[in-house]
Amino acid sequence: MATFADIGVAAGMNILFAVAFLVAFAILRLQPINDRVYFPKWYLKGLRSSPMHQGSFVSKFVNLDWRSYIRFLNWVPDALRMPEPELIDHAGLDSAVYLRIYLLGLKIFVPVALLSWAILVPVNWTNNTLAKSEATDELQYSDIDKLSISNIPNGSLRFWTHIVMAYAFTFWTCYTLRNEYAKIATMRLHFLASERRRPDQFTVLVRNVPPDPDESVSESVEHFFLVNHPDHYLTHQVVINANKLAKLVKEKKSKQNWLDYYQLKYSRNQSRRPVTKTGFLGLCGETVDAIDYKTAEIERLTKEIAEERERVKTDPKCIMPAAFVSFRTRWGAAVCAQTEQSRNPTLWLTEWAPEPRDIYWDNLAIPYVSLSIRRLIIAVAFFFLIFFFTIPVTFVQSLANIEGIRRRAPFLKAIIDIPFIKSVIQGFLPGIALKIFLVLLPTILMIMSKFEGFMSVSALERRSATRYYIFNFVNVFLVSVIAGSAFQQLDSFLHQSANYIPRTIGVAIPMKATFFITYVMVDGWAGVAGEILRLKPLIFFHLKNFFLVKTEKDREEAMDPGSIGFNTGEPQIQLYFLLGLVYAVVTPVFLPFILVFFTLAYVVFRHQIINVYNQEYESAAAFWPDVHGRIIFALVFSQLVLMGLMSTKGAAQSTPFLIALPVLTIWFHIFCKGRYEPAFVRNPLQEAMMKDTLERAREPNLNLKSYLRNAYIHPIFKNDDDDNEDEHIDEKIEENVLVPTKRRSRRNTPVPSKYSGTSSPSLPDVAPENPGS
């Protein structure tokens, strides 16, 4: 049991870390050499030029202006200054709504914290249960416990305060959640209604086109929609399986990078031509001249790519039974996306086409039966991942301990016995095995989601986020609360009665308060402050800059702006919601730590979204129902835990009062689901019709067909025309300048999305060829 002093020391250390990170950031961001690391978003938007072009040699790399150091904290007001509508224009609705999650945390927990400090802390403090039990017993207690529910004697009437507070907190949380859901639904509809013409407004993705012996997929699609949507069908674009081509292009790019590196190396030191080996990773095999070898390789690949490109365009096997079907009006597309087409509900599946850059092309051709089998496999695999992931980790750990190494590799004995090496192995290796697994976890979850067959990057990230949350809940929260691995818990929960489980957790909760306070400070305070420092991109940028960069274009590609990373970020925030709601009634001391986290994270991520992160797709806040649902889950969980705790506290007569809480909360969730969720899933016809009518009045002669012709071709075919595209992009971007600036655009390449390569949704009229027809 930690005392206030212990907590104070931990808090001091973490505040020190956080401040150190923030100061380091404040200094590093002012150096011109780091400009592309800390302001990549502005480069990507073409609104910032490198400050390395003007001034003396030294001032190109180091900021010598002492005045700017004085104002080293002024990024905070800068980050907060941009109003929300401008933020939506600048970084998209997804980012703006993502920030609102932190705001929601503040909205929920500021009144909750005030109320619980005003009422619960005095109620808890003015008892002496713990002092008494210490006097008679050997029980250790701390000042923090004196402020918590543990200090109330068994069966005391004071527990009614906690029950009333549980009602008040539940009511307040639900009220805030409802307001937020309504607000975000309105924002989403407004965003969808006020945005410019986009190809996905007119387009529907059709999957599982049935094979027809007499017709090609393209003909089959055309006939089907001409018959069943005669007044609305406009055109379509079949999906081509260009996965192999994409792989070849990627390989070529990597070889090109190596070639650049060797050429740069040679140009710096002309005395010796660089060499490489032909085998695996350049580590084994014959030694050859690196530049010649890579050049030959690239030539071979170029030829192969050209061949593959021809094959893909002509071979009917590469045409997948899926197509993007475009309609004359938004109304027609809305109708087709929401209705069932065929009497066999697994054929002619229609759904809104995702944004072109949001599409995950590899999954477009999975048939229905395969999809449902994949879902089963992943469900089983995920179950094992949650409950048995400790097995391989433990195995690695058992290999990596001193005795294990000594037994398996006796020849290392001499080295191991050096005290320093020994302590490193004992102290670090077991932790590292677990750490590596946890670092790999988001990737593993993303691979699982991809295997499951989702069509768009946003859906992949949402599914991964759900899985990550479940993993966190079981393997971070529950494992910390009740000692023992997840599997041991599963086993003991199976053998415990249903009303004993919340009791087990409930009893453990107050005892773990100090642990979670430390967790919040390490992961929440220092971790968030570390995020703004961007140490990894900083190092990688300078390494690339030194070894690879020759042109401005290379330098741009060396930037790694990153993205919000919904699949890892959101589940972490949710853990704080869970902790806050669980501890709100039990240990009110906990709440200020959560508040500091939400405030800090809000400021930091607002800064990052404005200045750093690249928006990879725009799903118009489609993730909000997930966020809402998980907070509701945390709320219900906290109520069950409180019930369990109360029943051990001799306040069992309160159970009937508490049982109404989860019932009402779940009902509230169902109500919200019906009232607001459709706005995130379907597109109302009224809106579509309104936009159609407006557009018809404004642009009666619009040639929609040519506008849509190339919107949905595979990005690999768009890359062909990078060079001609550039000027168009610049034009487009200058049209859309939203934040006034005096700087000229210097952007050279479009920003690649992490998954689908380059693909600019606003550029349908530049790529000249249409491989689908």
Next chain:
Amino acid sequence: MATFADIGVAAGMNILFAVAFLVAFAILRLQPINDRVYFPKWYLKGLRSSPMHQGSFVSKFVNLDWRSYIRFLNWVPDALRMPEPELIDHAGLDSAVYLRIYLLGLKIFVPVALLSWAILVPVNWTNNTLAKSEATDELQYSDIDKLSISNIPNGSLRFWTHIVMAYAFTFWTCYTLRNEYAKIATMRLHFLASERRRPDQFTVLVRNVPPDPDESVSESVEHFFLVNHPDHYLTHQVVINANKLAKLVKEKKSKQNWLDYYQLKYSRNQSRRPVTKTGFLGLCGETVDAIDYKTAEIERLTKEIAEERERVKTDPKCIMPAAFVSFRTRWGAAVCAQTEQSRNPTLWLTEWAPEPRDIYWDNLAIPYVSLSIRRLIIAVAFFFLIFFFTIPVTFVQSLANIEGIRRRAPFLKAIIDIPFIKSVIQGFLPGIALKIFLVLLPTILMIMSKFEGFMSVSALERRSATRYYIFNFVNVFLVSVIAGSAFQQLDSFLHQSANYIPRTIGVAIPMKATFFITYVMVDGWAGVAGEILRLKPLIFFHLKNFFLVKTEKDREEAMDPGSIGFNTGEPQIQLYFLLGLVYAVVTPVFLPFILVFFTLAYVVFRHQIINVYNQEYESAAAFWPDVHGRIIFALVFSQLVLMGLMSTKGAAQSTPFLIALPVLTIWFHIFCKGRYEPAFVRNPLQEAMMKDTLERAREPNLNLKSYLRNAYIHPIFKNDDDDNEDEHIDEKIEENVLVPTKRRSRRNTPVPSKYSGTSSPSLPDVAPENPGS
């Protein structure tokens, strides 16, 4: 523990009962006087005239033809003879598919029974565990137990046979279920596609029309659909709140019946004019001349009805914010029903309009928030109904026992002490309290569903069926398996661990086999045979015939054909599926009893559907997903129970093999849900377009507007024109004669649906007035 002999006696008795019922039925149905009781369906279709019109006086009432008594069982082949397509024409798809539930039972259990008798019975029989334990222990056992899994020694390798069989049965059940789902989906689509033009194909029910200060509901609806479905909107019909009017009309009808009764009484005995009392139920109050009094009452009501009718038509308060909107094409209606109209997803809710006679008019105007609160209330109420229903029953029982009566009503002491009265009270009263509750249960459940706000009778019945099944499962099945009331079980399940619950049930299952065998015989065999006798309608018909009937029309109204009663019938069948699946592996002796039930019930209900039941609505087998889901639930439950049983049998190493079964079964359910369920929920555009095109080619000049004008007016306004309607109805019916007949139609009144009164969907062009516009 019952022996074979005990079972034999019980079987013999129940067979005797069943045969007695069947013989009584065979004799009664041949009497002309009962013709309307046993063949009402044919009267309703207008295809049968009363045999009482020809022949001598005696032969009008009693069948004197001895030859017909010899062939007294020939209703069985008659019932089986009608082919399924004809049955669908005759009694609707709902009835035909309902019969297929029994067939499905046979399809599943015949191979299962054969396999288990061929393999499991020998495997169980050739052990001597029970004989041994009897020798050493005091354990009683019977021959039936020797055939069950109880006879296998603990930890025996023979349990692998049971595991393999569990896989085989699961596989076979799923295979059969899938085939059946596919078949019924096809039947439904074929039925919907091949049926004649019906108003509901073109019509969508719109609810929650937002109030508009400047426009009436009718104008608001028209403008909204003219704007948002400009090419497809045709006309609409606002919903009028005529509940009060309907109540008045009903009251008038009841008074009219009494008047008829008194007039008949007076005409038979002219010496004394009948008198009645004006108070409650004619039991108290002033004594008056009955005929004059009722005539005056009817006159008053007639006036009130006329006033109310005027008020309803003009008062804007009676217009509810709901409307039936009709479209030019089926395609337009399909689109509108499946899409979201407004940005607020709780306004302008659209769904397929039910058939006119399927509509439950009272619920059309419930707003969204009220609906979701009602759902919460009913969910809580249903929970209490399931787990606490014994409290009022026990209370009544405690009042109704000897000691209770003696204490509370000492003046009855003399009567109670008569031995005969005493034994009656002791033997019957407690049972009667429970029985009355169980008889009332379907009505209570139906009231709950009505309160919940469903729009159509079919939906009400489906929801009631689900509730009834849950009630049966908890309060019949579980309560029988584990002694103790449902509430005691809930309590003990809350205090038991999750893996102990299936074990508790699993251990009890084999011991209860004989109880359930008796249950099947009493409820299944004798009960079904009793159904065909129709004792209650028989008595009521003759009573009405004697006291009320004056004209042919009255006699027709005195018929009570009844209906399938999906809300009570289907949950009962499901109980047999549950029992069959649970006992298939454990006690194979059970299966033949189930098979007899399914065979007998199939024949009986086929006969009833052909000759008796009146089809109240046609939902085109919309209930099948429920049926499928409940069988899947029974399958998963049986697998869990088997796992529990195995783990107590020293065969715990089999758990990993068995755990795959529920996982695979649930996956199968999800697969089927995705693959087939949409066919029961949505209407594919392809089908709609096909029918539209055909119709346009066949009848290019169809005046759809006049066809649809009066389809969806409240039945109360249609009744006005009963007399003019009749001839049209006859015409229509003769067009649609499907079963060849030589008899002339004698039908005089249309058949009222139990809930919504008369409303003939095929009669849109006869009612001249349109109260909605």
